[in-house]
Amino acid sequence: MRHESLLAMLLPPVSYAHGPALRVELAAEGRALDDTMPSLGRAGGGITPFAAGEMLADWERVCGITPPADAPYQQRLQLVLAKLTETGGLSIPYFIRLAASMGAQIDINEPQPFRAGTNRAGDTVWTADIIWVWQVVVQGSAGSSSFRFLAGQSAAGERLLTFGDPVIEAVFNNLKPAHTFVYFAYQ
Template identity: 65%
Template sequence: MSHATLLALLLPPQSYARNAQPLQIELQAEGRALDVAERDGLQAAAAISPFFAEYTLPDWERVCGLTPPSGAGYQQRLQAVLAKLAATGGLSIPYFQRLASSLGYRIDIVEPQPFRAGINRAGDMLQVADILWVWQVVVHAAQVQAWRFRAGQSTAGEALASFGDPVIETVFRELKPAHTFVYFAFQEG
């Protein structure tokens, strides 16, 4: 029932001509204002949790310090916010492996090492000295995840499908030490 109808029912039955046009116009205007206020209030109440954030998802990303990759869909962005809220912090390889596991991934982390005299030998790969600040995340998956457009979970203007996995990439790039560079390799199986 609309608020305009409810307002009309609140009028004393004998005192007003409920069908009079000026009164009907006033009730419609006031009723629309109350309908909008109710809708906005319900949306604000739902935004308390990121699960029902809808149009307030950018606010959740801002609060979490996340910058979504261009072209990321609503589902991907929501999962990144939820992962950021669940993150407790750490810099170790086991921490990142546990984080990936909590997101549903099995990963290995590879830290390339520079060539060192006395440790390496002829035929070993040469690396630049700054390779110490680079690490690779190998994501083991049955298949590379495809994000498909879904009615009710995606928004207008999103691609019908995107491939790769921006969720784990975004979470790791946000949590990695600032002086390091991380890159991802996806392996099936």
């Protein structure tokens, strides 16, 4: 049944439902409701990010995420999920647990400047500002740090395969202390 008929049935039976102005109004409102019905399922899917589809951009906006321009849909979804589940922290164990929750095993190295009395011949000589740098070593094969194009989970125009782990990189760069620099090494 069309919405125009349903709206007319809401009026009292002896009303002015058959007036020409009201019929035009009911037809316009009914047509608008008929046109809106197909998008109802998409709007219902946007309640959670898991089935958000084209509404994932709204989740990114709410979470304050700006994904890379060429980011595949799966990567964007992982960024939203990581943002929703983060609890906060600045310790090395926090970042290791965070990476583990995203399915990656990492090690974090903090290079230290060369200090007389502590270091010895053969140790790396770093600049004094190296204390503001930390390295994240992502363990595993390149396959575990890749996004393959999957029908139903990817969008048209995306790359067929993306290497690295841009999700971890984006999350860590978002959460790291602002005065530090983090760089990533993949093994």
